[in-house]
Amino acid sequence: DGGITQSPKYLFRKEGQNVTLSCEQNLNHDAMYWYRQDPGQGLRLIYYSQIVNDFQKGDIAEGYSVSREKKESFPLTVTSAQKNPTAFYLCASSSRTEFSNQPQHFGDGTRLSIL
Amino acid sequence: AQKVTQAQTEISVVEKEDVTLDCVYETRDTTYYLFWYKQPPSGELVFLIRRNSFDEQNEISGRYSWNFQKSTSSFNFTITASQVVDSAVYFCALSEAFNFNKFYFGSGTKLNVKP
Numbered sequence: 001d002g003g004i005t006q007s008p009k010y011l012f013r014k015e016g017q018n019v020t021l022s023c024e025q026n027l028n029h030d031a032m033y034w035y036r037q038d039p040g041q042g043l044r045l046i047y048y049s050q051i052v053n054d055f056q057k058g059d060i061a062e063g064y065s066v067s068r069e070k071k072e073s074f075p076l077t078v079t080s081a082q083k084n085p086t087a088f089y090l091c092a093s094s095s096r097t098e099f100s101n102q103p104q105h106f107g108d109g110t111r112l113s114i115l
Numbered sequence: 116a117q118k119v120t121q122a123q124t125e126i127s128v129v130e131k132e133d134v135t136l137d138c139v140y141e142t143r144d145t146t147y148y149l150f151w152y153k154q155p156p157s158g159e160l161v162f163l164i165r166r167n168s169f170d171e172q173n174e175i176s177g178r179y180s181w182n183f184q185k186s187t188s189s190f191n192f193t194i195t196a197s198q199v200v201d202s203a204v205y206f207c208a209l210s211e212a213f214n215f216n217k218f219y220f221g222s223g224t225k226l227n228v229k230p
Contacts, residue, residue, distance in 0.1 A: 031216060040124070042206060042220040043160075050216060088158060094216075101148040101167075101210040104218060106160040 002027045006091050006107035012115045013078065013085060021076045021110045023091035032074035033092040033104060036060060043090065049074055078112065086113050118142065118219035119209050127227040128197050136192045136224045138207030144168075146212035149183065149190045154204040154223070166190065197228045 004025045013019045025032065031050050035043040045058030049068040063082025068074055074093075078085045088111050092104040120139045128134045140149065151163040164174065166183050174181045178195045194201055207221045 033216075033218075040222070042119075042222040043218075045217070048216055056216075090158075090160065092160075101165075101212065101215040103150055103162040103165050105162060106152075109158040111158075 004091055004093055004105060004107035006089075006110050008110060009108065011110055011112045013112060014115050016080045018077055018079050019085075019112070021078070021089055021091075021112070023074045023076065023107060024072055025074075025091075025093045025105075025107075026072060027093055027105065028071075029093035029095055029105070030071070031094045032068070033094075034058075034064070034066065034074070034076045035090045035092065037088040037090060037109075046076065046089075088112075119207055119221035121205075121207055121221035121224050123224045124222070125225040125227065127229065129229050130199060131196050133193060133195050134197050134226065134228075136194075136205050136207075136226065138190045138192065138221060140188050140190065140207070140209045140219075142188075142209060142211055144211040144213060148210045148212075150208040150210070150218070151181065151190075151192050152206045152208065154206065156203070160206065163192075194226075197226075199228050199230055202226055202228045 007022045033048040034046040037043050044060050046064050047066045049055035052071050055066050055068050065077045088109050090109045091107045094104045095102040118141050147168045149166045152160040154160050171183050180193045182191045204223045204225045206223045209219045
């Protein structure tokens, strides 16, 4: 079945450590996104990518980095510069159609905590 | 300024009651899209509906119905005869035509349906 796979489901980060969250999709979508969700809050956009080898900062990109070397994959690295990384991270993808905003489809999320 | 407002933080109903989740949005764009998503306890956001700004017809899908009123900038969601499985957090989102990659999410409404 087509979908978005995020791994791991739970992740723990030590002080000063970088960690990478994986996101893979087999929906043949051009656009991919990373969101952060804090308890009781909506989703905030970290980064998004419309095509391979291109990505844009969202509203809260500081302390995060991404790459888009393949259409199917959009990994997110939470660097040591992100001082408050504990959150639920959601990856999404959508078709890239300029004249008809397509819904974003989401993975199951990764819950990141600090040790 | 907040683009999407979901004023109801949490709602509790008893099974079989009808419940309406409110969504008010703000945009200067004449072409835009509105979405509703369901987030069950498992964490994944599930797409429910997309509506464009030129289509004000109400929509019904089983026990779900949506009321779009441009005059009041609202896109409300009603669940008829609620069930325990409807318990989740529901998000309303806005995407503007000139920036189709950007989704503005509300802060969500947590719905508790008690047996």
